[in-house]
Amino acid sequence: MTDTNIKAGWIAVDWGTSNMRAWAMSASGTVLAEARSDQGMGQLSPDAFEPALLAAIGDWIAGPTTVIACGMVGSRQGWIEAPYASVPCTTLPERLVIAPTTHPDLTVHVIPGIKQTQPADVMRGEETQISGFLARNPGWDGVICLPGTHTKWVHISADEVVSFQTFMTGELFDTISKQTVLRHAIAADGWDDAAFAEGLDQSLSRPERLAARLFSLRANSLLNGLSGDAARAQLSGLLIGAELVAAKPYWLGQQIAVIGESRLSTLYIKALASQAVPATQVNAAATTLAGLTAAYKRLKG
Amino acid sequence: MTDTNIKAGWIAVDWGTSNMRAWAMSASGTVLAEARSDQGMGQLSPDAFEPALLAAIGDWIAGPTTVIACGMVGSRQGWIEAPYASVPCTTLPERLVIAPTTHPDLTVHVIPGIKQTQPADVMRGEETQISGFLARNPGWDGVICLPGTHTKWVHISADEVVSFQTFMTGELFDTISKQTVLRHAIAADGWDDAAFAEGLDQSLSRPERLAARLFSLRANSLLNGLSGDAARAQLSGLLIGAELVAAKPYWLGQQIAVIGESRLSTLYIKALASQAVPATQVNAAATTLAGLTAAYKRLKG
Incomplete structure (x- = not known):
């Protein structure tokens, strides 16, 4: 799956219920390599995440390496719970949650999801897609629709999530x-x-x-x-x-x-x-x- | 399941997708005994219906015996297809369909379902419940609701099914x-x-x-x-x-x-x-x- 010649500046991870996808990134933000795994959050106990990650991207690690992960990996049943931010809030998280690891060179930061109290709603993973969209489209106001298993409609104003519905x-x-x-x-x-x-x-x-x-x-x-x-x-x-x-x-x-x-x-x-x-x-x-x-x-x- | 002392005047059978239920009836219409089986239509090939029926009620047969059966037993995937009557029609069928049997004393009559062309809809089994309700409530006009896996709403007028929706x-x-x-x-x-x-x-x-x-x-x-x-x-x-x-x-x-x-x-x-x-x-x-x-x-x- 991985190329042993790749040494990542940092590693980007999208870890959902059914699958995991990872990218080896250069310090300047270029994609050096990509890896996929079918070891989704749904089948992993908390202590099985680190071995699953290392199996997919261990070869990319040469010295201290930062991993940024989004998605269900941060749910209560995931690697570590990254408590939801509450709307209205930015999609670029103020605080990431560090997952427990044993590998000496690995630091894994998990992006929190977003919640809405009334009407009750939650997202995990989509906030990162929105944040990416807004990074590429600064100052964009409007509504983002993210179709999928659980489709989200998200109202964005002044770089914040105002409200959303699943x-x-x-x-x-x-x-x-x-x-x-x-x-x-x-x-x-x-x-x-x-x-x-x-x-x-x-x-x-x-x-x-x-x-x-x-x-x-x-x-x-x-x-x-x-x-x-x-x-x-x-x-x-x-x-x-x-x-x-x-x-x-x-x-x-x-x-x-x-x-x-x-x-x-x-x-x-x-x-x-x-x-x-x-x-x-x-x-x-x-x-x-x-x-x-x-x-x-x-x-x- | 069955009582070997019971000799049925005729046998009533409600044969659905998941289960089969049978009653030994006296000629005068009294219930003599009851049997159940989990061998529903969904798991039987056409030639497996007779053995399944005999396993449940074979002991009740003493001489030539009529069986009246309703439900998915009459579907295309059932014992024999009993083609739908079309609305508007009575729920008491004009013609029953005889299923193929090998037991010399067994004659099985299957009650047809009812179809509606526009909007397209079908029922099998409910027509018999409606017919029983109307037998007990002659001249009843109104709407019958039959809640279940597939709930039916049925408009009855002048002893006929006028229209229905599932x-x-x-x-x-x-x-x-x-x-x-x-x-x-x-x-x-x-x-x-x-x-x-x-x-x-x-x-x-x-x-x-x-x-x-x-x-x-x-x-x-x-x-x-x-x-x-x-x-x-x-x-x-x-x-x-x-x-x-x-x-x-x-x-x-x-x-x-x-x-x-x-x-x-x-x-x-x-x-x-x-x-x-x-x-x-x-x-x-x-x-x-x-x-x-x-x-x-x-x-x-």
């Missing part, structure tokens, strides 16, 4: 399409643009009927030969449409940036365009790295 | 509470009436915000110590509330009968009462048996 849209799509009776109607892959648009339109025009639409996919598959591709795309449209209606206080009249995996971001941008809302697509991995870099620079002053 | 509420509750991140927030059991009422009220007053409410359960658990019992009850309230809003064209201004498992039926009756809609609770098993009996009587003439 939607379980990605996880609902995954669970409903794979774990319910709809699995018989929905293809594992495949797509149909018109069916996506139809689902979107149904939820946008009559959001209160979402609960009634779901079983129709199964019935339309049984009785009317609705294809697995069309059912898949229509479910996605129904769920993203329902999210858009509920997130309207966020996107209405705002400039929007969408940070996420490319295919999914495109769906959100199409959905927003259907409401005449323009949105800018932003590369997620580059933004995460920019956020980790901003945290490193601040730490090193 | 909601995946039970399956969504089960899947969301067990398979998503909310599993960390939701107790496996337990209840909180006030939290149910709060979830119900949230969905009834702002149904378009359902997508936004779900992750709040997780965040309220993390940040505000929302109990697992309260989160469980609130999720139930949110989903039943969303169903009620979408099913309003069914229940508004109608008399309502609720046929289902007792605890779940009580929740629907409470939810309807919150909208000032009175509803009558009906015992599900007795209704199924009454429907199977009505089909037997019609067959025998």
Whole structure:
């Protein structure tokens, strides 16, 4: 996984529930190498994080090395809990939390997540993407949408997170399409643009009927030969449409940036365009790295 | 499971996806014995139904015996497909479908389900419960709600099913509470009436915000110590509330009968009462048996 000739100036780590991704960085901020691991937070006890990290990036260490990590690694079930900052707050953390290590040359700083008390909400990892986006777009005000398993809508003003809201849209799509009776109607892959648009339109025009639409996919598959591709795309449209209606206080009249995996971001941008809302697509991995870099620079002053 | 002294006049069978339940009936319609099996349609190939049935009720057979069966046993993946009747239609089927058997004394008649083309919908098993309810309440007009994994709302007029709609509420509750991140927030059991009422009220007053409410359960658990019992009850309230809003064209201004498992039926009756809609609770098993009996009587003439 790693190149033994690489000696990192510092190491950037994005450690989520399912995966870990690390970059060997030069002191000046160039990416020297990249490593990935499927040892996500979800499967690690607190004392298993250091061995998992060293297995992935140990070869990069030559002398005292700083690691900056974001994501679920800082949750209560992670390596060490990095207590949430509270909105309103900057996304560039004032204080990082040092994780316990045994390797003599390793210092691991964990970036805290952000919480909101009312309505209750939390994020871990997205704050670093936002901070990276703001580092590249100084003074930007507006709303950032971060689509994914748990999509976030985040209101940014004067370099601070003012408020945010999480939607379980990605996880609902995954669970409903794979774990319910709809699995018989929905293809594992495949797509149909018109069916996506139809689902979107149904939820946008009559959001209160979402609960009634779901079983129709199964019935339309049984009785009317609705294809697995069309059912898949229509479910996605129904769920993203329902999210858009509920997130309207966020996107209405705002400039929007969408940070996420490319295919999914495109769906959100199409959905927003259907409401005449323009949105800018932003590369997620580059933004995460920019956020980790901003945290490193601040730490090193 | 069975009593070898029982000789059935005929046998009533309710065969669903997960379970099978059978009753030995006297010619005059008295229940002589009951048997259950966990060999549901979901795990049986077509040629495995007869052995599964005989394993449960073979001892009841003394001479030529008629079996009347309803439920998923008649689906395309079942013992034999009993093609759907189309609405508008009576729930007492005009034609039963005979399943292939090898036992010389066994004749198995399967009750067809009901379909609706627009909006597409299907039922299998509920038609028999409705037919049993109507056999006990001749001339009844109104709306029948059958809560369960896939809750049905059914408009009955002049002894016919006029239209119906299925909601995946039970399956969504089960899947969301067990398979998503909310599993960390939701107790496996337990209840909180006030939290149910709060979830119900949230969905009834702002149904378009359902997508936004779900992750709040997780965040309220993390940040505000929302109990697992309260989160469980609130999720139930949110989903039943969303169903009620979408099913309003069914229940508004109608008399309502609720046929289902007792605890779940009580929740629907409470939810309807919150909208000032009175509803009558009906015992599900007795209704199924009454429907199977009505089909037997019609067959025998």
